Amino acid sequence: MDEDEHNVDIDKLSRLQELEIRISELDIVHQGSADADAVHTQREALRAQIDPLVLSRFDRLRAAGLAVAHVRGGMCLSCNLSIPQGDLNRINSGKVEPSCPNCGSFVHVDV
Numbered sequence: 403m404d405e406d407e408h409n410v411d412i413d414k415l416s417r418l419q420e421l422e423i424r425i426s427e428l429d430i431v432h433q434g435s436a437d438a439d440a441v442h443t444q445r446e447a448l449r450a451q452i453d454p455l456v457l458s459r460f461d462r463l464r465a466a467g468l469a470v471a472h473v474r475g476g477m478c479l480s481c482n483l484s485i486p487q488g489d490l491n492r493i494n495s496g497k498v499e500p501s502c503p504n505c506g507s508f509v510h511v512d513v
């Protein structure tokens with residue numbers, strides 16, 4: 403059995419980003435409502451499952467925009483630059499951290 407060579411769980415990060423975007427919307431319209439509280443609770447539970455170092459990078463990226471960007475047709479949708487095929491292969495194989503070599507965003511590669 404292989405050990406994980408990195409500890410970035412892109413699905414969790416992607417879900418966390420969705421929750422945080424929902425929170426920013428809920429906080430505007432429904433601050434303090436039961437809905438908003440439930441989403442805050444989900445977000446805290448999710449954050450607790452993520453490596454603190456990964457989380458602090460996530461927060462830095464979020465402060466500047468999107469922390470998790472989709473990659474389509476080999477292009478990072480955060481910086482709109484292509485990711486070299488060799489890097490994509492390594493990301494897809496799970497051998498390296500899934501992040502864009504150009505802008506540093508975590509990437510979710512759509513296949």
Ligand SMILES: [Zn+2]
Pocket residue numbers: 471478479480481482483502503504505506507
């Ligand atoms: Zn990028």
